[in-house]
Amino acid sequence: MRILGLILVVFIAVLQYRIWWGEGSVREINHLSQKVAEQAKQNDLLKKQNELLKKEILALRKNPQLLEEIAREKLGLVKPNETFYRIIPKNDIR
Structure with a gap:
């Protein structure tokens, strides 16, 4: 009877170890959930x-002038025979 009790205690200890620290443990499951x-x-x-991005693509396909406006603004593109003037606000001058 003592041997059976000892075997059950060891079996329960092994199961508890697997539940809390082994592979697929509660800690690991919580970490994976996070x-x-x-x-x-x-x-x-x-x-x-x-x-x-999809909305922007659709807008560019529907309105080619928008593409030109973006290119002028971001890339500084200028048409032939066109003069570009950059106006700097007074607050930005150092």
Whole structure:
């Protein structure tokens, strides 16, 4: 009877070890749950960025003048026989 009790105690100890510290333990599951939640947040942000980019692409396809305006603004493009003037506000002068 003592041997059976000792075997049960050892068996329970081994199971407890696996539950708390072994592979697939509670700690590991909590860590993975946090990583899944973080990845879900990042995925949501990327989905929002993708939607904004899709809207911008559609706007550029529908309005070619918008593409020219963006190129002029961001790249400083100037048409032939056109003079570009840059006006600097008084507050920006050092």
